[in-house]
Amino acid sequence: MKAKVAINGYGTIGKRVADAVAAQSDMEIIGVVKTKPSFEARIAQEKGFALYTVAKENVEKFKKSKIKVNGTLDELLEKADIVIDATP
Secondary structure, eight states, rough: OEEEEEEEESSHHHHHHHHHHTOOOEEEEEEEEESOOOHHHHHHTTTTTEESSSGGGHHHHHHHOOOOOOOOOHHHHOOOOOEEOOOO
């Protein structure tokens, strides 16, 4: 069984962490978290990572940018075995 990994923050550090976790055979990234739509959010989507946002208030910003969000950080935390915090 693979460990389900959530990555809180997908910027300079989070992108590198996600690449490292994705290379592991015993881990699976179940989602990454961004506070606002950005090029990093688009990169996460292109790589096939489920994208989450910090709070429900941010969902509308992502919709306007045509970036699909799967839910909020709280929802992601309920599914994760491991959380890696890559926030400042």
